[in-house]
Amino acid sequence: MGEPGALVIAGARVFAFDAARHDWPQADIVVQGSRIAAAGPGAAAAWSGPVARRIDGRGLLAVPGLINAHFHSPGNLMKGRLPGYPLEVFMLHEVPPLAADGDAARLAYVRTMIGALEMLRRGVTSVHDDAYHVPVAGVESIDAIMQAYDDAGIRATVAIDQPNVVEYDKVPYLAELLPPHELQAMDAAPRQTTAELLALYRHLVSRWHGAAGGRLAAAVSCSAPQRVTDDYFAGLSAMSREAGLPFNIHMLETKLQRVLGQRKYGKSLVRHVHDLGFLDERMMVIHAIWIDDEDIALLAQAGCTVAHNPVCNLRLGSGVMPWRRLRDAGVPLCLGSDEMNTDDAVNLWAVAKTAALLHTLATPDYQRWPQPDEVLQALWHGGARALRREGELGCIQAGAQADIALLDLDTSAYTPLNDLPRQLVHCEDGASVRFTIVAGRVVFEDGRITTVDEPALRAEMRELMAASRAQTERAAAEAARLEPYYRDIVLRCAAEDVGMNRWLS
Ligand SMILES: [Zn+2]
Numbered sequence: 475m476g477e478p479g480a481l482v483i484a485g486a487r488v489f490a491f492d493a494a495r496h497d498w499p500q501a502d503i504v505v506q507g508s509r510i511a512a513a514g515p516g517a518a519a520a521w522s523g524p525v526a527r528r529i530d531g532r533g534l535l536a537v538p539g540l541i542n543a544h545f546h547s548p549g550n551l552m553k554g555r556l557p558g559y560p561l562e563v564f565m566l567h568e569v570p571p572l573a574a575d576g577d578a579a580r581l582a583y584v585r586t587m588i589g590a591l592e593m594l595r596r597g598v599t600s601v602h603d604d605a606y607h608v609p610v611a612g613v614e615s616i617d618a619i620m621q622a623y624d625d626a627g628i629r630a631t632v633a634i635d636q637p638n639v640v641e642y643d644k645v646p647y648l649a650e651l652l653p654p655h656e657l658q659a660m661d662a663a664p665r666q667t668t669a670e671l672l673a674l675y676r677h678l679v680s681r682w683h684g685a686a687g688g689r690l691a692a693a694v695s696c697s698a699p700q701r702v703t704d705d706y707f708a709g710l711s712a713m714s715r716e717a718g719l720p721f722n723i724h725m726l727e728t729k730l731q732r733v734l735g736q737r738k739y740g741k742s743l744v745r746h747v748h749d750l751g752f753l754d755e756r757m758m759v760i761h762a763i764w765i766d767d768e769d770i771a772l773l774a775q776a777g778c779t780v781a782h783n784p785v786c787n788l789r790l791g792s793g794v795m796p797w798r799r800l801r802d803a804g805v806p807l808c809l810g811s812d813e814m815n816t817d818d819a820v821n822l823w824a825v826a827k828t829a830a831l832l833h834t835l836a837t838p839d840y841q842r843w844p845q846p847d848e849v850l851q852a853l854w855h856g857g858a859r860a861l862r863r864e865g866e867l868g869c870i871q872a873g874a875q876a877d878i879a880l881l882d883l884d885t886s887a888y889t890p891l892n893d894l895p896r897q898l899v900h901c902e903d904g905a906s907v908r909f910t911i912v913a914g915r916v917v918f919e920d921g922r923i924t925t926v927d928e929p930a931l932r933a934e935m936r937e938l939m940a941a942s943r944a945q946t947e948r949a950a951a952e953a954a955r956l957e958p959y960y961r962d963i964v965l966r967c968a969a970e971d972v973g974m975n976r977w978l979s
Pocket of ligand 1: 544545546604812
């Protein structure tokens with residue numbers, strides 16, 4: 475029995491982003507199955523096994539596939555739909571608290587697929603999807619999402635982001651301000667029990683964790699500490715610990731959440747999670763904007779990774795994460811687009827550039843501004859760390875997963891070519907991507923997705939969207955009715971002194 479032949483990329487410039495930071499002007503990558511068998515100058519000539527396909531790498535740049543460390547695929551249908559809102563008003567549209575109906579399984583499948591294909595087109599090979607379900611999670615919608623990732627050919631790690639606390643307990647002052655009939659409607663909205671939700675997790679793990687040759691994986695998510703019951707939070711923490719799964723948790727994204735922590739727990743949300751005993755190295759803490767020095771020390775001590783989503787943070791006016799203070803404390807960072815209704819694209823290149831630029835607002839000391847290498851480190855190694863796949867993802871080296879983007883160097887982004895790492899961060903916008911390879915399989919090549927019929931899926935999405943218009947309009951009307959109360963609360967919290975400021979004003 476002969477082994478299946480290798481995929482050989484020959485004669486490319488290889489920016490390996492391995493521990494030695496190899497940047498070979500001309501080198502080869504030999505891919506056997508889903509992994510890189512060898513990388514470096516002369517690797518193709520040294521390969522004695524059969525070759526199934528040889529890609530002429532001359533004029534191309536090989537980089538590790540990008541890792542989108544934070545994303546919510548259910549937002550994929552809302553690209554460009556919403557005006558500028560702060561998170562709490564935005565969430566009235568994103569996850570309507572009184573929604574009676576959700577997306578059918580086929581719509582969930584097509585919706586997930588559209589985002590996956592946009593990522594593959596831009597060289598994103600891994601996504602960490604914190605998928606929520608409106609109004610409740612179910613096996614059908616979980617399977618629809620996973621099947622889409624399976625069929626698209628992207629590497630996906632997916633959690634079930636399902637809060638189970640009544641809406642007016644997640645937002646300070648809401649219970650005092652809402653009229654009784656709105657409170658009653660929130661009380662009546664369905665909430666899933668810890669047992670129901672953990673059963674769905676067991677389904678996710680048993681059916682999908684490690685599926686598609688290890689390309690699909692499960693993560694856990696509490697969404698945010700204030701949005702789940704303590705017993706569900708404990709169940710998730712135990713599951714993460716026992717199975718070694720990444721744990722998604724949004725913390726201190728907004729000033730309102732800083733106020734909420736004080737009012738609900740008498741402390742910051744980070745301190746609250748620490749005191750519960752759940753803060754650990756599997757946790758990917760999402761946003762971490764309104765954190766203080768004690769929070770930063772707790773995150774560093776626990777070994778958490780922080781997911782930075784600068785485009786989303788600007789879109790929602792959340793404020794600026796203290797990048798340099800987190801880095802000084804040794805907290806690893808990763809980069810995410812967050813969802814399509816807060817970025818309006820899934821473009822990690824734009825996220826990296828925004829991360830590089832945003833933090834110049836924090837200090838005039840230019841030596842403390844983010845440098846290209848550390849932005850790329852967040853993009854690749856930080857993303858791999860958050861997925862608990864360090865050394866396997868986010869680098870080109872023997873033994874790593876063969877997740878690779880091949881970029882055309884004969885494009886405006888690299889003409890003239892002065893400094894490759896800086897131009898990857900500041901010039902590339904995804905338009906140079908010629909090939910995207912995931913687990914050794916070419917999934918995007920010369921402008922075309924190879925795994926599925928992309929034009930047919932886009933056409934189907936337009937049809938399904940038109941059919942669900944009534945549902946969308948109902949949700950928008952409901953959000954408009956509740957908005958004045960949320961606006962009041964956002965502005966009230968904004969006026970409170972919380973001992974820090976993460977805005978310019
Ligand atoms: Zn998020």
